[in-house]
Amino acid sequence: MPAIPVIESPALQQHLGATVTISGHGYTGDWIDVVWSDAPDTVLGRVQVQANRTWSMPLAIERPAGPHSLIVQQECDGYSSGWSATHEVLLLSAAPTFTTPEAGHWFAGTAFFEGTGESGKNVEVSHWFDARQVIVPDLAVADGTWAGSPREPLTPGPHWVKARQAGSDWGESPRFDLAQDL
Structure with a gap:
């Protein structure tokens, strides 16, 4: 069973605008799924962990302003790690x-x-x-x-x-x- 991946960026409680690049660490060749913690059945994106054990994925955010949490899981050969702990961020309203x-x-x-x-x-x-x-x-x-x-x-x-x-x-x-x- 794969280990639970780690979100490194954005930082915890970071303020986010309309786009963000989510990145972290995992095991080479495994796949990372990124979701909002309150909607784990809706995958925002899927990316493969690179040879240097990092992964990165740009994301367009279409949610209302306020606090939200991301979670990730790692998959290898049909086995999933389970979801990570919540990674809280604060979504900003569009600037005036x-x-x-x-x-x-x-x-x-x-x-x-x-x-x-x-x-x-x-x-x-x-x-x-x-x-x-x-x-x-x-x-x-x-x-x-x-x-x-x-x-x-x-x-x-x-x-x-x-x-x-x-x-x-x-x-x-x-x-x-x-x-x-x-």
């Missing part, structure tokens, strides 16, 4: 996005931000280099969209900002560039 303004837009007055996010959550817009410098706090996401302006105009010159979504372990948008006219 900007739809307005266009990247690189110059503002003569007060900036206006719009974007998409997960309904029922809140989004805040902050400086990219320091999330503690919040530009627009607590924008409610309704019907998948959010919108708002800073209470005061931004300082003149270029700015890099990002949107962060609460309740999703603070999923962050990519950096977004805009500028305030002098």
